[in-house]
Amino acid sequence: MEYNEHKPIYLQNVDLMQEKIMRGEWPEEERIPSVREMGASVGVNPNTIVRSYQLLESQDIIYNKRGMGYYVKDGAVARIKENVKREFIANELPRFKAKAGMLGIGKEELIDLL
Amino acid sequence: MIEIKGLSFAYSGYKVLDNITTSFGPGRIYGLLGANGVGKSTMFKLLCGLLTTKQGTIEIDGSSPIGRKPGFLSKIFYVPEDFEGPDMSIGHYASGVAQFYPNYDAELFARLLSEFEIDAERKFTTLSLGQRKRAILALALALRTEYLFLDEPTNGLDIPSKAEFRKMVAAAMDEKRTIIISTHQVRDVENLLDHIMILDKRAVLLDKSVSDIQSEYLFDISANVPEDALYVEPGLGGCCFISNNTSGEESRVNIELLFNYINSKKK
Numbered sequence: 001m002e003y004n005e006h007k008p009i010y011l012q013n014v015d016l017m018q019e020k021i022m023r024g025e026w027p028e029e030e031r032i033p034s035v036r037e038m039g040a041s042v043g044v045n046p047n048t049i050v051r052s053y054q055l056l057e058s059q060d061i062i063y064n065k066r067g068m069g070y071y072v073k074d075g076a077v078a079r080i081k082e083n084v085k086r087e088f089i090a091n092e093l094p095r096f097k098a099k100a101g102m103l104g105i106g107k108e109e110l111i112d113l114l
Numbered sequence: 115m116i117e118i119k120g121l122s123f124a125y126s127g128y129k130v131l132d133n134i135t136t137s138f139g140p141g142r143i144y145g146l147l148g149a150n151g152v153g154k155s156t157m158f159k160l161l162c163g164l165l166t167t168k169q170g171t172i173e174i175d176g177s178s179p180i181g182r183k184p185g186f187l188s189k190i191f192y193v194p195e196d197f198e199g200p201d202m203s204i205g206h207y208a209s210g211v212a213q214f215y216p217n218y219d220a221e222l223f224a225r226l227l228s229e230f231e232i233d234a235e236r237k238f239t240t241l242s243l244g245q246r247k248r249a250i251l252a253l254a255l256a257l258r259t260e261y262l263f264l265d266e267p268t269n270g271l272d273i274p275s276k277a278e279f280r281k282m283v284a285a286a287m288d289e290k291r292t293i294i295i296s297t298h299q300v301r302d303v304e305n306l307l308d309h310i311m312i313l314d315k316r317a318v319l320l321d322k323s324v325s326d327i328q329s330e331y332l333f334d335i336s337a338n339v340p341e342d343a344l345y346v347e348p349g350l351g352g353c354c355f356i357s358n359n360t361s362g363e364e365s366r367v368n369i370e371l372l373f374n375y376i377n378s379k380k381k
Contacts, residue, residue: 006335008328008364009305036285043280045143046287047308051325 009044010051016042017056018080021072028072032062059083115139116161116261116292121170123156130156132316133170140260141289142323143306146296147373148313154296155195157313158263162192174261188215191259195266197250199238204249207238208256215257223256229278243270251279255286262286262293268302276302300369310369312376319376324367332359333368345375 007015017038020026032038035053039046053070056062061076073079100110116138123131130153138144148154159165160172163179163186172179177186200207204227212218227234230248238246247270254262268276283306287293295303310327312320322330331344336352343355354368356375 006333006366008366011364012366036288039287040281040285042305043277043284044305045284045308047142048305048324 010048010055013038013042013044013049013052014055017052018061018084021061021076022080026072028074028076030072031068032070032072034069115175117171117173118157119171121157121160121167121172123153123160123165123168125156130315131160134313134316134318135170136311136318136321138292138294140292141287142309143283143287143293143295144309144311145300145303145307145369146294146311146313147298147300147369148296149377152313152315154313155265158192158194158265158294158296161261161263162190163187164192184214189259190261190263191215191254191257192263193250193254193265193267195269196243197246199241199246199250201237201239203235203237204232204253205234208234208253211253212257215259217258219256219258222258223252226252226256226282229282230275244272244275247271248275251282255282258286260291262291264293264295266297266299267295268297268299271302280306300373304367304369307369310367310372312373314377314380319380320372327367327372328359328364329362330359331367331372332357332361332363333365333371345371345378347371347374 017026017032020032021028026032033041035046035049038044038052039049053062057064057070060073060079062070063073064070105113118134118136121131121134122129130151134153134157146154146157156165160167161174161179163182166180167178174186174190177183179186179190208223212220212223224234227249230252232241232245232249232252236245238249241249247267251264251267254264268279271279280303283293295306297303307324309323310320311318333354333356335349335354339346339353339355340357343357346353346355348354354371356368356371359365
């Protein structure tokens, strides 16, 4: 796995986990790898991985079954899409708009391009 | 738990550590950083009783390394930067060493060697530096000691071996172990570290968990450096800088930048 420069590792790991859930690699209501397994597969400190799991748990994406491990929560895919969309609108869209404005690309030209 | 109090050490009058006080707790992987010659390797040797403390004290779970008691030594393993290895096969050497370490896992050792593509029948004297390093790292992890000290562990490793090494260490970590990695190759191990310690001859300049560093500082790269930036380094694609984290948003810790910032404050 390649890590980018700006996001903390635990958040990049959250992105990776969300992607796996969205792609269906980790289906809803199924068990996902343990913190230890996840850490070993990406070469990241398990304490860092714990933070990713805690964040996803607090967002109702995964949940902990006592003694059984972590599972993907029912409806997780829809919630992830909602979160990612919100982030896209809040962060990426303004940057995109600013760049288009700077280059003088108008609304109609943009619609044609899209 | 390792507790170091007022530790000083000198090689024939030349001081490397001067009145250092610090501690290392369980369940963490420490990155021990410091300029050449501040005494990182010396500290490792003092911790495992290869050198004797003359001033100050070291206690590991309440015992001093000076006694070199078997029960104490069986909890500790140290991998030096340059490991030559004796004129015997890896397997033979490992089975000798392993007798002193009750938690040794022979199956794990075999698996780690095969992941590193090392044949246990080979003699150390027929191996390259990188191969010897892989063999001793596999053994170090398979001994499953509570305390593991790795001095420049990625030196000599090829690119795929570095990734393998990270996976092995991440898999080996648990809440009882303390792993201390000293390195100048920060990039090789940064994802493994959850605690950074920056050492100077006369003081521990920084001793903080990565998550505390993330909440305290913001690391960014931009053409417009904010006026209140704490530290700036020009680079491609803008200036890298550190500022106080006031937004609560976390960024990835740039350990090299942090190191340079902390060292610049000292002067």
